[in-house]
Amino acid sequence: MTVRNESCATGGIPMTYLTCLAYILEEWTGVEHIEDYLNFVAYLLWLFTPLLIVFILPGLILLLLYFSVLILHIYKRKNEIKEACSHDVWHGARQLLATIWDGHARIWNGESCNLPFELLHPQHSVRTCHPIASQFVRLLLDVAGVMHGSRDDCVKALRNGSLVAVSPGGVREALFSDETYVIIWGNRKGFAEVAIDAEVPIIPMFTQNVREGIRTLGGIKVFRWIYEHLLLPVVPLYGNFPVKFRTYIGDPIPYDPNLTPAELADKAKAAVQYLIDRHQKIPGNVFRALMERFETRQKED
Numbered sequence: 001m002t003v004r005n006e007s008c009a010t011g012g013i014p015m016t017y018l019t020c021l022a023y024i025l026e027e028w029t030g031v032e033h034i035e036d037y038l039n040f041v042a043y044l045l046w047l048f049t050p051l052l053i054v055f056i057l058p059g060l061i062l063l064l065l066y067f068s069v070l071i072l073h074i075y076k077r078k079n080e081i082k083e084a085c086s087h088d089v090w091h092g093a094r095q096l097l098a099t100i101w102d103g104h105a106r107i108w109n110g111e112s113c114n115l116p117f118e119l120l121h122p123q124h125s126v127r128t129c130h131p132i133a134s135q136f137v138r139l140l141l142d143v144a145g146v147m148h149g150s151r152d153d154c155v156k157a158l159r160n161g162s163l164v165a166v167s168p169g170g171v172r173e174a175l176f177s178d179e180t181y182v183i184i185w186g187n188r189k190g191f192a193e194v195a196i197d198a199e200v201p202i203i204p205m206f207t208q209n210v211r212e213g214i215r216t217l218g219g220i221k222v223f224r225w226i227y228e229h230l231l232l233p234v235v236p237l238y239g240n241f242p243v244k245f246r247t248y249i250g251d252p253i254p255y256d257p258n259l260t261p262a263e264l265a266d267k268a269k270a271a272v273q274y275l276i277d278r279h280q281k282i283p284g285n286v287f288r289a290l291m292e293r294f295e296t297r298q299k300e301d
Contacts, residue, residue, distance in 0.1 A: 019035060021038065022035035022038055025038075054238040054239050054240075055236065055237070058214055058240045072097070075096070109244065110245065110293050151194055154194045155197045158198035158200045159198050169183065171233055177218075178211060178216075179285070180284075181211060181280055183272060183276075191268070192262070192268065196257075201252035201255055203250070204251075204274075206250075206272055206276055207248075208244070212239075212285065216237050217237075242293070243293070246279070248275050248278075251271070253268060
């Protein structure tokens with residue numbers, strides 16, 4: 001037995017925790033040179049820990065989603081008695097969820113939004129915004145006012161004075177767009193058809209550094225093939241970096257009965273591209289987007 005191990009056992013020369021652990025394991029198992037194996041494992045952990053972190057961090061968003069659902073179920077149970085006496089029992093829940101997610105955006109990404117004056121007008125501040133999404137968690141979708149994408153429902157909401165948020169690129173753009181910020185809408189024009197039917201303007205918007213927040217491995221061809229042929233969004237995500245987000249809203253594209261849906265969709269795409277060209281440095285860079293958290297910028301016109 002070596003002097004090193006004896007000193008660990010007798011409390012002689014101060015030893016590292018790794019050496020002591022190796023000594024204990026050698027005593028229990030009878031296997032020699034365990035410390036060399038432990039050193040190799042420690043090296044692998046040091047080498048791969050940053051990689052593991054960037055793949056684990058996106059799970060925080062999922063945890064926050066499920067935390068939101070838990071809050072809603074608690075709120076629902078607590079307010080069941082009041083439901084019959086209230087015109088909108090979910091108003092308080094919406095305010096709570098808005099506070100949670102707004103706090104997350106402000107703390108983690110320093111979220112800021114550049115809104116034009118007409119959207120800050122009091123008559124707009126009371127409008128409900130309905131984002132469109134696929135099925136996820138029924139209670140969360142219903143309370144948050146998320147619709148399931150029905151064209152008639154969208155037209156009805158718009159005619160009732162609500163705002164409807166649409167991502168024409170959908171899952172495909174979310175998974176396969178990258179730091180070059182190429183718009184992937186294909187030939188989709190359903191959102192333009194809805195706007196024409198409801199006789200409302202389209203308001204373009206873009207969030208700066210959105211591709212630096214969470215990155216994907218969508219550049220690997222096999223993931224794209226799986227999605228295009230099987231519609232399985234199995235593209236790994238990584239990141240959830242606390243980069244600076246700024247959301248910019250462009251000038252409304254007014255309703256024009258003379259425009260076809262395809263022409264209106266092209267105008268909307270051009271308007272979003274203008275916001276990208278004006279406010280996004282391309283190619284996007286995670287480190288630069290992180291450093292923008294510490295920049296002091298004058299409010300833009």
